[in-house]
Amino acid sequence: MKFQAPKGTRDFFPREMAWRNHLIDAWRRVSIRNGFEQVDGPIFESLDLYKVKSGEGIVNELFHFEDRGERELAIRPEFTPTLARMVAERAGALPKPIKWFCTPNLCRAERPQRGRLREFWQWNVDILGLETPVADAECIFTAVDLLSELGLRPEHVRVKISHRRTVRHILAKMGVPEEGMTGAFDLLDRRDKLTTEEFTTGATKLGLDADRVARFDQICRLKYGVGKLDQMRDQIGVDEEMADLAALDAELRAFGIAPWCEYDLGIVRGLAYYTGTVFEVHETSGALRALAGGGRYDQLIEIFGGPSTPAVGFGMGDVVLSNVLMDKGLMPEDVSPRPDVYVFAATEGGAAGLSATVADLRRAGLHTRFSYKASRSVGKLIKEASASRARFAVILDDHSAHGRVSLKNLDSGEQHVVSVEELLKLVAAK
RNA sequence: GUGAGUGUAGCUCAGUUGGUUAGAGCAUCGGGUUGUGAUCCCGAGGGUCGGGGGUUCGAGUCCCCUCACUCACCCCA
Structure with a gap:
């Protein structure tokens, strides 16, 4: 009988363990200097907790089991439901804003491939109780602070930012009906993976004529630097629903991270629960999947039974981050402790x-x-x-x-x- | 769940049209020389050639099945 680590999991021999600690230490160090407090929750939760947010379909994507009391449980595939549960439980007693971080290991029952395993570590950073885009900018700053801490620079990685309400407004103005929004977001998200024909077919189904299909296509691809929102206004002809993005834009400049960021209306994020800003960190050559993703989710705490609480946050996984550092030649040789x-x-x-x-x-x-x-x-x-x-x-x-x-x-x-x-x-x- | 590619030592690989007991470098371990990190020398451990079946006098090599890994798809919280 020969055993090996289960599919998609890793053994951490001293070298790898030292790297994992090094990474998590960086996450913790950066979190703390940005004013976040560390939290954690159980490694398994009630299966229903995950269904509440993501529906029945989620069950096939996570590891679940039944305990001896026939309770249905699941190993955590993400931390946000736990966070939401914790916040909902003590919402009234917690001083605001709530700024928490966590570095949990998570498990998802997916087929492993490059940048994606069945067990991984993820840095979660969230700010709750603030509606102002300062919070959105602070999250992005914290992500950039970490990337910078590990030696990455704007030529290696970029934060791609979009805004759900702004995009929704643009789409509506183009003639996408309310019931077609989900489909339109899906199309935006998948634009790079679709052929022109597939994209056109999809856009036509949303009720767009050839002219508008072409504009839609163009919008997916347009990128604007921080400080260039006026260009976006002019080129797309968008007028309303720009205030939030404009405020964020000012903050990104004030935080001094403009070179790291760009607006990309093709960024959607799969999650239905994002309500405002959405962003992803991508390696600039576009070869790898996103290093991090997040955004504003102002209604989620209510879904978990808490009071209406604005929230913004992001997650960053260890796998793609390590891939990127390796590819860019920024992986340190050995970070094990040196004997004196x-x-x-x-x-x-x-x-x-x-x-x-x-x-x-x-x-x-x-x-x-x-x-x-x-x-x-x-x-x-x-x-x-x-x-x-x-x-x-x-x-x-x-x-x-x-x-x-x-x-x-x-x-x-x-x-x-x-x-x-x-x-x-x-x-x-x- | 679907498809493709790859499986020989811990790692990187060699292994002839099928032919004796499967090899090298690196790494590991032990020892030797030089009272100071190099170099050099000697030696050892480590493989049911991913697994099973078939063809054959004979299979690491050919065929079938299976498993694992990698990559892509689905999905991506």
């Missing part, structure tokens, strides 16, 4: 004091490793110390009985004979 010192004995006399020295160094708070080898070959042991990525080698020899050791800086190669007290000082000073 690596101790070994060059003589039998030195070996007598090995364990005691290690214990002293560890009690002093140093990340201390030592050689388990019987070899007294200094060259071999230095090599071992170096392979451990330690900053210093501590060499014990026959003088060590008198409290003197050789301290070698493995980065510079410098070596001095020092007392243990001096050693602690030198290592602490870097």
